[in-house]
Amino acid sequence: MDNKRKETIKSGFIEALPLAIAIGATGLSYGVLAVQAHLSLITIVAMSILVFSGSVQMVTIAMIMANAGLASILITTVLLNMRNLLYGAALAEGLAPANSWRWILSIGVSDEPFVLGSARFKKYGPDPLYFGVVVATFYVAWVLGSFIGALLGNQVDPQRWGLDLAFPVTFVALLIPSLKGKPVIATALIAVLIATGLEYFLPGNEFTIIVTGILAPLVGVYLTGRLSK
Amino acid sequence: MINHWILIGLLAISTYMSRVMGVEIMAGREMSLTLRLYFNYVPVAIISALIVKQILVPSDGQLTFSFPVLIGCLSTAIVIKKTKMFLPSVVVGVIIGLFVRYFV
Secondary structure, eight states: HHHHHHEEEHHHHHHHHHHHHHHHHHHHHHHHHHHTTTTHHHHHHHHHHHHHOOHHHHHHHHHHHTOHHHHHHHHHHHHHHHHHHHHHHHHHHHGGGGGGGHHHHHOOOOOOHHHHHHHHHHHSSSSHHHHHHHHHHHHHHHHHHHHHHHOOSSSGGGGGGGGGHHHHHHHHHHHGOOOOSSHHHHHHHHHHHHHHHHHHHTTTSSSHHHHHHHHHHHEEEHHHHHHOO | OHHHHHHHHHHHHHHHHHHHHHHHTTOOOOOHHHHHHHHHHHHHHHHHHHHHHHEEEEETTEEOOOOHHHHHHHHHHHHHHHHOOOOHHHHHHHHHHHHHHHHH
């Protein structure tokens, strides 16, 4: 293996590690909750292997516990998954060199790999290998976390150890270095305003991320156009 | 009672479809300059929204402010701005956030 590939694998793994620990901890919570929803060990782990989505699986477990029907669970999760379309479209260029491997790499199109992948592509251009390493690290952490959570039942509280803090803090560490130039800063500020407004009027709704993701970049495009005139 | 295996199968298919569709529709296409610019700003917008959603926590239909998350995020922002080092910035943010959670 040449040095460049080794370097890519190493940086993918190192950059994914803090989030992977947090993802493992979330998987732990999912496993614990799923036991309480009377899912068997094998279905708990199978869901993590086949679905690989923290938000979808957590919502599903909560809805099973609330005796929701199959249709309402499916509709809710389709809404939850809508943001993946935007993530996929934004990541497409960076994953394009992977050709048919894109079908496998697409398993990882979700919040955390999107954040790491888009930051990488912006800095170094398309890099499917990096994305693959990140997704594989998260996948192992998620499945392993779910398995341990299902085994432990309700003996561990990830919040107590501050593992939940790793998500927002890692996102900040990725966001700050990219805030260069007026259009980018304005996009971030407008995004904060839109997201805060949506959360204020509809606390905990499922649309905040996708609506902000669609609207706020328009400000960046508009400002870039104005500044280049 | 729902059959868990049917549920898992349907969730796996719908989630994977949502992931692969965006990639396959856009991959290999020549994007217009404006569209490329637009997608260039999407990550910043979404990361900002994800951070806001972690700071503002809904409980019983009301929005509450998570000070540990906010202070942790601010600490990380300052450290990454000053040092440009990824891992130490994350570790400092988590430790300060934990400190705020238990001692402030």
